[in-house]
Amino acid sequence: MGSGGEEVIKILFPRILDHLSESKKRIMLTYPFVKLFMAGNLEPSIFLDDLKSFEEDLIKKGISKQEIESIKNFAFKEATNRKVFAEINSFRQKSLNSPQDWKNYWRIVGKYDKTKWYEEKEIRVYRMPNVNASVLPIVISGIKELLDELGLDFDIRNFGTHPSIIQQVNLSTMTDGKLNTSKLFLIQFDEDWRKNEKGGKQHADVVIVNQYLADSDSFWGGTIFQYGGMAISVLNQRQRNLNFIKNVAKHETAHLLGLGYHHDQINVRGYPSVRDCLTFHRCSSLIICQRCRDAIVAFWEGIQEGTGKRFFKRIRIIK
Ligand SMILES: [Zn+2]
Ligand SMILES: [Zn+2]
Structure with missing residues (x-):
């Protein structure tokens, strides 16, 4: 690919109608302001105003209040992204010519x-x-291994078979038995367990299921950073392959930490080419390459800068 930056930026933009059913998406797309906004031809503030004025109309047509709230949420995030678009664009034009460009890009994002x-x-x-109980500690070990290697400081908590997850997975399971991950992640994104005002606490949710993901039967995992959601699909005999499950969990953790692409989708000049990496789509390696490691580290350094909070452990082992 010629210009590596473009794909990253597209992935980082929220897809505002993704969590709606096909019929509801079609309803939304009958409104010109929605189409214009999705095509990048409408200011986010105007979109939010329009959404407000059509709210009653949308509810009449079967779009729920909660769904409208989620669209607003994502549009707001889009607005924030657009503000930095000019800044990011300067890196894009440089086509990420060096490891320093690459790290600067991720720090700003x-x-x-x-x-x-x-x-x-x-x-x-x-x-x-x-799902066999032996799978869960393997998934945790994959998540923990990447966090430890990067020096990131997160608590990983084993919730076992909590009733809330059973309900959420059932609500997100389609008639063919497959898991609709977008729906699951949206439910989790909106759950009271994550809201301070409802006695909850922000967190990411990782669920291991014994069913296919609707995205593709061949997928062993799916993750969306923006929702803080990860699903690991270990259908029956897949549960015997504990080694590979660890690879998948560690690979998905790279996505959960913000890396919205696979190694082989992007070129950055100045890094040696590698035969394999944790972030290859095939999940064949547990070893993360320097380029992908640099991206995640710079991204979290940027988050630290933006939030004023510390996410790296005080003592970092630099490899
Ligand atoms: Zn992946
Ligand atoms: Zn890599």
Whole structure:
């Protein structure tokens, strides 16, 4: 690919209608202001105003209040992203010509990030009752290994088969038995367990399920950083392959930490080419390459700068 930056930027922009059903998406797209906004041709503030004036109309057509709230939420995030677009664009034009450009790019993306789930530095891990109990500690070990290697300071909490997760997974399971991850992540994004005012606390949710992901039968995992959601799909006999499950969990953790691409999707000049990396789509390696490591570290340094909070452990082992 010629210009590496472009893809990263697209991935980082929230897809505001993703969590709606196909029929509701079609309803939304009958409104010109929605189409214009999605195509990048409408100011976010105007979009939010328009959304407000059409709210009653949307509710009449079957879009729920909660769904409208989520659209607002994502549009707000988009607005924040647009503010830094000019800054990011200067890196894009340089086509990420050196490791320094690459790190600067990620630091800026981190600095302006508005994601909430990481504020309390906690990751919760669950399994469905039909997933063998031995799988859960393997998933935790994969998550922990990457956090430790990067020196990031998160608590990983084992929630086992908590009733809340069973309910959320059931609500997100389609008639063919597959898991609709976008729906699950949105439910978790909006859950009271994450809200301070409802006695909850911000965190990411990792769930291990014994079913296919609707995205593709071949996927073993799916993660969206912006929602703080990760799903690991270990259907029946997959549960015997504990070594590979660890690879998948560690790979998905790279996504959970903000890396929204796979190693082989992007070129950055100045880094040696590698035969394998944790972030290759195939999850064949536990070793993260320097380039992907630099991206995640710079991203979290940027988050530290933007939030004024510390996410790295005080003592960092630099490899
Ligand atoms: Zn991946
Ligand atoms: Zn890599």
